[in-house]
Amino acid sequence: MSADSSDHQHHDLSPSERYAASRRRTEFAKTEVGQFSAALKFPMDQFQVEASQYLEDGHAVLVAAPTGAGKTVVAEFAIHLALAQGKKAFYTTPIKALSNQKYTDLVATHGAEKVGLLTGDTSRNPNAQIVVMTTEVLRNMLYAESTTLENLGYVVMDEVHYLADRFRGAVWEEVIIHLPESVQLVALSATVSNAEEFGAWLDTVRGSTAVVVSEHRPVPLWQHVVVGKDLYDLFSMTGEKEPTTRVNPELVQLAQSIQRDAQANDWGRPGTRSRNRQRTRGGRRQGDRRQSDHGGARGRPQPPRKDLRVSRPQMVRMLSREGLLPCIGFIFSRNGCDAAVEQCLSAGLDLTTDTEKQQILETVDRAATVLAEQDRDALGFWGFRDGLRRGFAAHHAGLLPLFKEIVEELFATGLVKVVFATETLALGINMPARTVVIERLVKFDGESHKDITPGEYTQLTGRAGRRGIDVEGHTVVLWQPGLDPSAVAGLAARRTYPLNSSFKPTYNMAVNLLTQFGRERSRNILESSFAQFQADRAVVGIAQEVQRQEHSLTGYEEAMECHLGDFTEYARLREEVSKAEKAASRSRNRAQRRAVMESLNKLAVGDIIDVQGSRDLGTSVVVSAAGNPTNPRVGVVTAKGQLRRLSTEEMDEPIVPCAGVELPRKLLTKSPKHRKNIAGWMHGAISQQRPPISDGEAPVGFRYKDEFDLNQVDELRKELHAHPCHGCPERENHQTWANRWQKLRAETDKNIAKIQGRTNTIARTFDRIVTLLTDFGYVEYDHVTERGKSLRRIYGDRDLLVSMLLQSGLMDDMSPEDLAGLAALLVFEAPTEDQVFQPAMPTQMLQGALDIVDEHWYTLEQAERQADLTVTAQPHPGLVWPIVRWVRGSELLTSLSGSDMAAGDFIRWARQVMDLLGQLAGLDDTHPDLARRCRRAKDLVNRGIVAYSSTVRLPDERKDDDDYNTIERLDLNQ
Template sequence: MCAATSDPNDHELSPAERYAASRRRVEFAQTELGRFSSSLEFPMDPFQLEASEHLENEDAVLVAAPTGAGKTIVAEFAIHLALRQGKKAFYTTPIKALSNQKYTDLVATYGEEHVGLLTGDTSRNPEAQIVVMTTEVLRNMLYADSTTLENLGYVVMDEVHYLADRFRGAVWEEVIIHLPESVQLVALSATVSNAEEFGAWLDTVRGSTSVVVSEHRPVPLWQHVMVGKELYDLFSMTGDQEASSQVNPELVQLAESARRDMQPNDWGRPGSRGRDRQRTRGGRRQGNRRQSDREGSAERSRPSPRKDLRVSRPQMVRTLAREGLLPCISFIFSRNGCDAAVEQCLNAGLDLTDRVEKTQILETVDRAATVLAEQDRDALGFWGFRDGLRRGFAAHHAGLLPLFKEVVEELFAAGLIKVVFATETLALGINMPARTVVIERLVKFDGESHKDITPGEYTQLTGRAGRRGIDVEGHAVVMWQPGLDPGAVAGLAARRTYPLNSSFKPTYNMAVNLLARFGRERARNILESSFAQFQADRSVVGLAQEVQRQERSLAGYEESMRCHLGDFTEYAKLRQEVLRAEKAASRARHRVQRRAIMESLNNLAVGDIIEVQGARSLGTAVVVSTAGNPTNPRVGVVTAKGQLRRISTDELDDPIVPFAGVELPRKLLTKSPKHRKNIAGWMHGAIGQQRPPISDGAEPVGFRYIDDHDLARVDELRKQLHAHPCHGCPDRDKHLTWANRWDKLRADIDKNVAKIRGRTNTIARTFDRIITLLTDFGYVENDQVNEPGQSLRRIYGDRDLLVSMLLQAGVMDELSPEDLAGLAALLVFESSTEDQVFQPAMPTDMLQGALDVVDEHWYTLQQAELAADLTVTAQPHPGLVWPIVRWVRGHELLASLTGSDMAAGDFIRWARQVMDLLDQLASLDDTHPDLARRCRRAKDLVNRGIVAYSSAIRIPEADTKADEYNAIENLELDQ
């Protein structure tokens, strides 16, 4: 590799060698890389030089390096090459916040006239030579054959490891596959454990691709555990800590001592030893290294058994301040936890800023807050937020108002805020490096259960520690928690443990776009070239070897279960058949019972009084809305407490039988608590007067759960089993042990064989099933995309086909802009919990009718997807409808969220997605001009006030009115 500067060891070379080195430097200076390198204020790192050389040699390049290592220098060289060659360069990022930030950086370097920005709802100078965009925008350009792609020479894909994201990762693969062959790709990734595999795939689909991997952090990272008020090094301090794998024995001793203290002693209480311990100064600085004080015996350094080794958040901050380790980001895997941390620091009187810093902070926050309505400031907690910022700390999470997040980001980047309590989404967001990263707990809730964080997640979080050019070292601190295992923490801190696995799956929108552009066969070939298929094909080799090994073991099991009385394999199979028959009988009973429950729900009428037991156990209730869909009945009821609920077959153990009834008004109002209390009162008055119970506790008439045929089958098989010769074998149990092992191994072999078959052409076969379903629904005819399919090509999102079905059914034809916003809210929103709030009354009659039609179409689509073995489209959820409708009617933010537990930041994030869907529908101007006009109006109604505001590119000056910035670019919130 060529050197950009003179070699400090030149004096050790011979004259001839020095002359050759000088010639190489002269030649390097005449290359584009040499000219680019000389324009930088710092020498390029070896991996940056290597990757840039590959680019200059017209290779695509994958650069995998730690956060903060300087991967973007390679991207900037690609932009330099594009400008020198008179070509365009696109810089893509996974989220709009990163696009906005990169746009700002490039404008500062190249000038506003040379840089464009495209983020879906923002278009600035799109024909510029350098254009920053989200990856979805580039994907859409490729499908639309946009003229903006003309003369494109280079595409930078920042954070390319996002292709592992299960929600949006497929976009990266679509772009990589569809980019013209003439375009050079620059893929920038975090350090992953299978960069070579990903690079091999890029080589197959993009041509010559070089993989450059660097695990070196320009700012060394030191690992610590905070125990009480002290910092302990995670690894032993022998030599280079980054290369050390030996866990600090003091930490091991502390963990063992704490574990013993938690065990009961002879009196049934935790052990009791002396309270004295030596205070170990884990944060003492010696030169540029942090080292634990080893003075004193191990016994004296052991903490008191009854002393809590944890420390409060304010004390954690004080400890870091004492050791000179601020600013820091403290990751707390809970929004409420982040907010609580700020409150605790305020209550503790923590103050981290001086007078000058306070003045600068207040000027920034007060200037930005001019866009907030006066009445919203108190309700949004602005003054507490402001006070925390003034003292140098703040929270940062997806539920926070975007304006507040932007202010935190700006002040933290400027070094004015010293501590940010953040959720893990900050690790994937815009550039906010710190000297120290704190991880409060090594367990997080993933939406379903609490799970340990992975080594990859740990690496991503701690990658924020250490600011290049500012810090000589970065620090990662794990807070002590009961049961913490230092060895497990050390395992998390290991290198290259983040695997990159494809999440690519064909979608309806992708399918019609591929079919329209390439035809069916070429589309299948394109899908088979995906990284997902590449990984699946590679895994087949290992599976085939595993099957061969298992077959050899199977033969040994057969020999061990041989019986002198007969064929024990036959006996074992008969025994398994008995077990399967018993399970089948049980399942049949469950099906009959479920059918009976479904029938009972369908038979309920408004006014029936019932007793709801089972999972919901609502008690006495009266029916206020009937089942609706007979194959998926959901009955609305009002309980004795005046609660409005919906019950379905999944929530009942037995059929529902009315035991009384009440006459209810024809126009039944259930929205307000007062109306529901009236209904409950009418129910109480009617109980016992009109309808006696129809049964005395016995099985309801007409419902029979037992199938005589199934029971007879079980009895017959049991007789055959007992009559088999091997049934009387004295070694039967021993043989059965081997038979069970044989059966389990046989099942494993069959699964592996099925995997081998299933992983061949997996993606293409999924595509075929999608095309078949789209043909059945009238979007495709003879492998040609027809008019409905053309509309589907422009609709993106998790419910793309459902949206198109509603469009084709005319559901949107008569809706007002206000109703269209409400319908879009219904179609984009996804609840963070599985419980769906029953909301029978929509804001308008038109929306109420639309909700019923949406439900019917979703059920039709769901059944078709289940039959086709495709991923089922998520059911629409009404939780966002009322807030959005109130907002478009002109209500303020807090008034719009009345009755909802949705955070302000979440509402704005969902409002952005509502606008995205309205934008997509507005693009159908050629086929649905009136709808497009109304959708544009609906988007304007949503895009106002704090929803429209974003200061990711600039914050308004003190004398600027807020309404002048209502159209500033959107900042996408955390994933």
Template sequence: MPSQSPAERYQAARERLVESRTEFGSFKDTFDFELDEFQIEACKSLEAGQGVLVAAPTGAGKTIVGEFAVYLALARGLKAFYTTPIKALSNQKYAELAAKYGARDVGLLTGDTSINPEAAIVVMTTEVLRNMLYASSEALDDLAFVVMDEVHYLADRFRGAVWEEVIIHLPSEVQLVSLSATVSNAEEFGAWLDTVRGSTTVIVSEHRPVPLWQHVMVGKDIVDLFAGDTSFDELDVRQDATPAVNTELTELARVESQNRQRGRFAHGGRGARGRGQQRRGGPAKPSFGHSDAGQSPVRSASRPQVIQALDRAGLLPAITFIFSRAACDAAVRQCVDFGLSLTTEAERAEISARVDQASQEIPSDDLDVLGYWSWREGLLRGVAAHHAGMLPTFKELVETLFVDGLVRAVFATETLALGVNMPARSVVLEKLEKFNGESHVNVTAGEYTQLTGRAGRRGIDVEGHAVVLWQPGTDPGAVAGLASRRTYPLNSSFRPTYNMSINLIAQFGRGRAREILESSFAQFQADRSVVGLAKQVRSREASLNGYQESMTCHLGDFSEYARLRRELSDLESSAAQQRSRTRRDAVDESLASLRPGDVVEVSSGRSPGYAVVVATDTHSAESRPIVLTQGRDTRRLSRQDLDGPIMAQGHLRIPKQFNLRQAKDRKNLVAALEHAIRGIAAAPASREASFVSTRSAEQEKKITELRRQLRAHPCHGCSERESHARWSERWWRLRRETDDLMRQIQGRTGTIAKTFDRVCEVLRSYDFLETGPDQQLRPTQAGQRLRRIYGEKDLLIALCLREGAFDRLDANELAAFASALVYQAKREERGLRPRLPSAELESSVDILVTAWSRLEDQESQAKLPLTSEPELGLVWPMIKWARGRHLEAVLEGTDLAAGDFVRWAKQVIDLLDQLAGVPALAPQTRRTCLEAIEHVRRGVVAYSALAA
């Protein structure tokens, strides 16, 4: 780099002096490393008063921009909210900010957890902020910044709409900091933010601070996915520099495909580089070896062997993603049984002390059912699972031990990829297929990017490593396709819900509510797609004008003449179809009317001529009688054998002992048939004649009139008539295509507002909305209750409140009943309705099921998404828990994991807390809700205060 001139050095020093006097300059000085360019640009835009959208890879340091918003709020004596999609991430961010700025200035709100909610900085789940906005909470006063971490979560089809609600409803003076994974349409999302939030700077960075190498693990050997000596992240993709797939892998796939059952395979390979700061030596050169005849050329390594191979290559700590909770737990057991140990004696002592401290409040009676001992043994060896079925306390300790380098191998489900701070040197994907709750589907490029983004710890590793385990049938090209697509589109999942709609009407009225909904990202994307369709329409309209000109006739209006030709053609085609249907029906009717002994003449098909019916078919939809021909052959008659209806032309008596299989009987019957044929003096009147005349007189009249008009039209005598007609047909086909596009545009325009209108009609039908004296829609008293109920079954819960389903229950029964409104059973767990613990609960569930059935009918008629059926699988465990039973007794006979039960229990608490705050609720019901909360919030539920 050339040395700077004195003037350049002076200018650089002056810029540094100016920056040091800004809030960003002070903030930057709090770090002992240089910020990246995208971080600097985003922070400066934020200080200048703009909103920012930062789209960058996982681990790139996006959260520094969010932390600067927090810093600005504190420096200016204002508030900042830091929102996340999941409670685990909120818990983690709260701990980080509290450690940096002090617990006095930082709070946490996650629905079931409230710590210092009046603080200047509050970390919360996005749903909590949405609820604040609808309730016009005083906590919004002096709010200056909202950070939306993992904002790409708005694509989630179940909960993503909450992000858009918050973005739309935030006061205009609040600056929004949106942090997203790298998405391919960041500019589109930024353009929408600019529309609804004002000036927004879009900053996209595809640079990973820690380069990512891609590998495939073949047996126990780690092989590079791509050829070449440059990681994919370091290539300039704009120069089409995407590397080729490693030929060793493509050759392996070819040989495996050809010799799956037999053959031998011998191949050498170049292993993963294992660069960077590694604890042990690099990987050995792979040798796929030889396979016995009939065996696969690759013998898969066990899970402990995979970890050993990574350890030898210096690629630990590692996260192995397995899309099954049970398989994650099984992987830990396998490593323990294998004797794998990744820790020193000193590390085991520290782990033991931290485990004992974290679990000291857990009742000893619950340790076995929580799987405590196997969990502890795995941790001592440096191995752990991480999934939603674990107790939150266990998960949090796994996270901290992993970050501190004491746990070096974690087997996790994909939920870990949602922003939890657990970076690793390498990430392993056991399979590229997962079960999505309904079927097994392939991992998408976006999911692959999100999962492998955990590899490479900034400031620790020089590079990260992603490893896909070779499975039978692996396609290296498909793996390379996933690995080389660094971005994925962000598509809105927004739709108006009952709670959202009634809150909008209450605050803004129906007209303004429609406008607000039409400003959603979902409608923004729909409108943008309409722009493309409209462009196609304009292009086709231009072509239509050209066709119109080409079919112009000097003798008259050819468009009118073409219309007559088309009407005549359509009518004649319709008449022909009608004749065909009538003929078919007449033929079927004639075949069904035949009886044994009837002599018939078969007009076409195989062996035409006379035949005698020997049996009829009365059991099938199409009658196909069996006949004996003059040539003594037997066959079934069908409509394909006839030109028209068939009728008996004589009749023979068939002996009672006649056997079609006997040649003698067939010979005698054919002789009788020959005699009958000679005796037929003349064929009876053909039914075909009457059939031909079945075309309606009205149709004939119209066809005749159209032909007359066509001959009388001036253009009929044009010498270029057929040339004009060809242009006319092209015009007509293009006109139909253009009209189809116009219908698509009409269907997409205002789709969100149309859904909103249908939601409003359902709410009106249930008297949750009414027309006021000013002729405007407004919530009724029942509607006001619905405003405070959030969740997938919001309207169903409000209906149960109105029907008194909660009123006759005691606290324990109420907790059990609430579980039916939040629990979502796995598909295989759904079954018959169980016997319920009490008559009162039976009665309440009857009200619930009836209300749901009626609501589903209403939603079907309104063409709205259906409210899911209430699930009763948690009723018995929840009432046992509320009655004070031990966790082991509660989970006995169920497939529930302890962590799952805690998670559902916290959702029950959240619902009961919502109900306790519903307006005009009966005082006794409110007291029962609060009592039920206390019954549920105990034991593992209580001490798992920071839930996942």
């Protein structure tokens, strides 16, 4: 607690109490925390003082507090301690943009000579006392046992809740586990509901760790719902106009009224009664803190039901009128964000003054000098510029990184008033607003539309309210049909979310652990992960449930006891009969499915088939063969020129070709014109009938299996009828208890399996990985071989596949251009599985490489399935042509011709291509010639707009300096 935090009532204290308070202030001033606090321009909050005192006392600390609460003050105190003790401090962030931002902040405080920046390719003053870096860079340092780690005293892990990220979260746990014991950890997290659990794990792996949780939001948050053109408070107010936890009854009544109207209209009874009810409902919104003649349902007629959804321009005008700008409008769609800007432009919205317009245009035009003139039109630069000039913009992953940085800078300075963003902004750099608008409470997760969770709602609304600027923040939810105010209140009231580990061993992690620690110590390290910690904790509750279930099972056994014999045995026989009957009925279905699978595998490009059954595509021609024999998927073009895919699950009967047609080697099946040509060729060949390959019936072997299953059923029935308990008059009563026993026994066995499955799960996965690596020659007798050493330097989702291709010699004769294309093949992941054939490659070398890559991937996939490991994603050629065009010198839009890829996505993938090429370029000791060619390939990719990431400017640089537009080539994958 701050020494003077309780002295505001000094005049009420007794002389002895005033003396004690004076002593506390004197003692506090002598501490490092006191000296640090005295140098600040604002008083430290209670949680900041508490966490800092724990640090000064030598503890690690986990600080969990809401966004904007000032957690970084604790990190700054850790840096203060490091400087005072002559030690180093590392400040890690999850993304490069945050690292750049923090570097600039720390340079402003401590000077450039004391601060360094490490983000992959960028190495600025790396031996400084304070070094800012991405978490991946620190992980790589730890594995490489870098000398930069010497004299390290403190590590700040900002946004540590990122360890829940399923793609990159494991990096945080690796760092926490591997940091030297002497290092004090400062973990900064958003408010999570299981901070104590996470702190308990930190205590086991890092030693004494204090957990400091603050629920206080420094800027109060008001929740609203927009219905029609009116703004309603979500919660009702007290007499002092403070929000309660009770949903605004006026809003509830309005929602119920709208629902009744909707139901009446749905049943075809709109009538006068419904319209009258609309005209008479109304009233004044609760807790209005602004002028009473603006917004709300203030006695005037409500709009008709069709007008209850407000348009985006109307929403902006409403917020502007209510004084709620600047705002971030979250729209869970890139296209939706872009459309919102277009709608605001079309509506003639203009939110900026003439002076602001001039400042905006100066910033935009200066930053855009790195864009080629011919790219500006194609990239939509002028529309983007016009939106910014008027005060609004979009922000999403498909946007050009340069455009995103301009938006971030202008929004941070208050020049841009409205940003329409996807949810990725909620995890990005610091961009607070006065108001956050959530358009819908449903989002598409890649497979289906789902309600957003309380955690996601908390993350989104955490942006609302700028500390030191706004007295209060605001969240606005837009009305949608079916919206339930109570459900919104539930999201708003639960402002925390659990932190769950996403940690899992990888091939790269395995060889690094084996090299440094050996097999047994590596297993122990993995068993100390947060993932295993959480699994072990869950086991305790399951074990208690098993005990209760076993007690109930004993009671069931007593109730089903039969005087004629063992009823447990009889019940088992009865269940076996039931299972055998079901198995027999499924047997022919299995045979039919196998026949369908075999028929799909036999199909070749050019085969003409007739697709009936559930798909009912009619006459179609095969344009891509099955590929994977265990999961065949055949691409076809229908008579109508449609591109479709056939799989085993979708077919009712085996497929037999009825004719054939010669097709060109290069099939442009994405083009409607070319698909029409293919359909035409098919029609021309229909008359040349080909005899069917098979009659479509199941193979004979499967019919034998049917007969065997039926014989087994007869045998079991005879055995059942011969059992003594079959003649018991109480048989069905006993069977009722037996059914309960069997059901509970199955549940109990599942729980026992869960306990066994969750014990040592991480270590057992590691064992399976080591076994597979041994089979592939990367490990021998638990030691990493020469082949395995190259895998230590290759990171990514396809790390082992890349290493396999390296060892195969595929890259030995590749030019830099080919290497860039191969890297594109190995990093890219398509958003959908729309690629059903392998296109022609840009070079003969890459054409041959495509088959070699597929062959190695198929070998790896089979091994992974057999080892019960996560299957490596199949390489996808969708990025190869754009990257090769780019390295050949084409402009951005030319490079993307024929592709649906957004410019921002291309740059993001190009940076990942560079990252992989950089990893291969680090193999100087084992593959010096390849390393040289990879460096050249990386340089070819790293040009123009791809090379530009962001300009890291020192505080003393002026905007009109000659080097303001200097391109900093930072690590492009962090």
